[in-house]
Amino acid sequence: MGTEITLDVGGVAVTYSKNHRGIDHGSIFQEQDRKAIRSDQINYEWYEKNDENPESHEMAFTRRLRHVAPRLELLGFNLERVRREYGVIASEWKGEELYLHEGEERTPPIEPMSFIEFMNFAIAHPIGSLDDTFVSPSSGHESAAQIQVRFKGKGIERIPAYGLSPSPSFSEREFFMRLINILHPYSVLRVLAEAEANRDAAVVWQYGPLAEAGWAAEREFFPNARRTETFLIATEGSSDVHILRHALALLRPEVADFFRFIDVSESHPFSGTGSLVKFAEGLAKIDVHNQVLIVFDNDAEGLEAHQRLSTLMLPVNMRSVMLPQLEEFCSFPTQGPEGVHHTDINRRAAAIECYLDLNAGNHPPAKIRWTNYKKNLDTYQGALEFKEGYCKQFLKQTRDSLDRGTYDVRKIEAVLDYLIAECVAIAVDQFDPTDVEPLNLF
Structure with a gap:
């Protein structure tokens, strides 16, 4: 099965890797951000039964989004950079849309959201306001549709890559992240930081389970700008x-x-x-x-x-x-x-x-x-x-x-x-x- 490592904001992943460290996120944290936090990849019943301390498995870096944002900017992820990145993605998607539907009667062709529209959509739905209740794909079409109901009429079909993800969403919160997670993970975080309601959301990079499973050495996880x-x-x-x-x-x-x-x-x-x-x-x-x-x-x-x-x-x-x-x-x-x-x-x-x-x-x-x-x-x-x-x-x-x-x-x-x-x-x-x-x- 392996072990996953994710970079989360408000409890939802913006990027992940499996069985290896993946992207080095140490630059967005400082040493005081290193602490043990509860993990859903740990069998706590085993630790309790064997009277063991799970702390080494729980190690993570965690920092509020409001304190991550200034570090993202110094890494080059300010809103101007994000706007330029989005422009490339939107232009590429529009070209692919025209190619895929060449010869079809679609008047007019779908125009992607402008960057301002995309950003306004992203910050209009604070992460903490979205339901993260798990919905199984096997629970029926109505349950799956309920995940998306909040976003109906919001023009989500104009978000680049909408509908192209082969994997189902398991909650309203995860579906929202799939909609906006079309940029570099740090660009996504920088956009979300524009919403005051998101600024106290925890950004978490939990490395304990991966290191303890032997997929990476603990020394690979260190903070501060490179x-x-x-x-x-x-x-x-x-x-x-x-x-x-x-x-x-x-x-x-x-x-x-x-x-x-x-x-x-x-x-x-x-x-x-x-x-x-x-x-x-x-x-x-x-x-x-x-x-x-x-x-x-x-x-x-x-x-x-x-x-x-x-x-x-x-x-x-x-x-x-x-x-x-x-x-x-x-x-x-x-x-x-x-x-x-x-x-x-x-x-x-x-x-x-x-x-x-x-x-x-x-x-x-x-x-x-x-x-x-x-x-x-x-x-x-x-x-x-x-x-x-x-x-x-x-x-x-x-x-x-x-x-x-x-x-x-x-x-x-x-x-x-x-x-x-x-x-x-x-x-x-x-x-x-x-x-x-x-x-x-x-």
């Missing part, structure tokens, strides 16, 4: 590395393992904008396959370097960005030869320390001091006073101190959201529509 799925964040200086790494650990721990940084334990090997540009140029020339995000400060030197790098044709796995422009920087205290004025420091003087809480610590009111003139840009470069102190104050913060609300993280959160979005774009840009698995139409 090396090829991570992003190298290359910055101008050491303080950028320390701040971003600490910010991810505190504010985005659910995806922090996707990001790597240049080792600055002794010194920054590519310190400064000029060195960072040369580093990026070198990576592009050797066609490095790592996913790389080059990050410049939101100041004049960063702008000049970013413009220089933008003249290169970077590969799809590399991007160059500047720290985001913020409204808070449009009128910021600055010190120059003519005294103190409130000035827009975006693209002129906003290094990463400016995104920290500038009211934290025992410092005078935050202020930029203008330094050197950038002739190419016809503007001055500025620097935040006491920036080292602001950095040290942030690195002292803990999750408990942030929960007390005494430290303002809104600006640094804006940085994280921006950088994560750019990394998602890198992952999505590498999606090749020709890699979409063809539908099993026969």
Whole structure:
């Protein structure tokens, strides 16, 4: 008979394998997601009778869909990628429909659902609202038809591959999953995550039964982003590395393992904008396959370097960005030869320390001091006073101190959201529509 291993959401499988590990789903989980949960492949009566602990057979990774969704995005499965994948599937199905019914009088031919229609259908039926009562195929036509009654009049015949599955459905919930499970499993999860009612559904990859049966070794099941799925964040200086790494650990721990940084334990090997540009140029020339995000400060030197790098044709796995422009920087205290004025420091003087809480610590009111003139840009470069102190104050913060609300993280959160979005774009840009698995139409 063998042993199955599935990736489930809300108690229904989106993909499965038998007698081997199949797809490696470790990347959508973290170590804290590993736990023992009850399995329908375990004979609990035997364990109770023999006074044995079934925990090793029950081992699984489980995580709420709302916490899986950000990891799916960094793996390249955002809604834009899903839309493109669906377009390939729908176009293929339409072509096959025309071929299979060539010469028949069908006016007009069936048009597949648009992606928006498909997504709206998928999220209109939360998994938890669907009946998972088992219905045997031998129980009669009426019982089998009852599984589908909720979806009548919903245009399901326009869902690509509708009616082509050779296997019967055993519950309303399973029938629904068969309707929408025409994409990559992670694309299906990402679509389902758009429904608020689905976001607390458990995503489960239970490996215990398969490992205990000897079909796979337990060491094959480990969490966190794989090396090829991570992003190298290359910055101008050491303080950028320390701040971003600490910010991810505190504010985005659910995806922090996707990001790597240049080792600055002794010194920054590519310190400064000029060195960072040369580093990026070198990576592009050797066609490095790592996913790389080059990050410049939101100041004049960063702008000049970013413009220089933008003249290169970077590969799809590399991007160059500047720290985001913020409204808070449009009128910021600055010190120059003519005294103190409130000035827009975006693209002129906003290094990463400016995104920290500038009211934290025992410092005078935050202020930029203008330094050197950038002739190419016809503007001055500025620097935040006491920036080292602001950095040290942030690195002292803990999750408990942030929960007390005494430290303002809104600006640094804006940085994280921006950088994560750019990394998602890198992952999505590498999606090749020709890699979409063809539908099993026969």
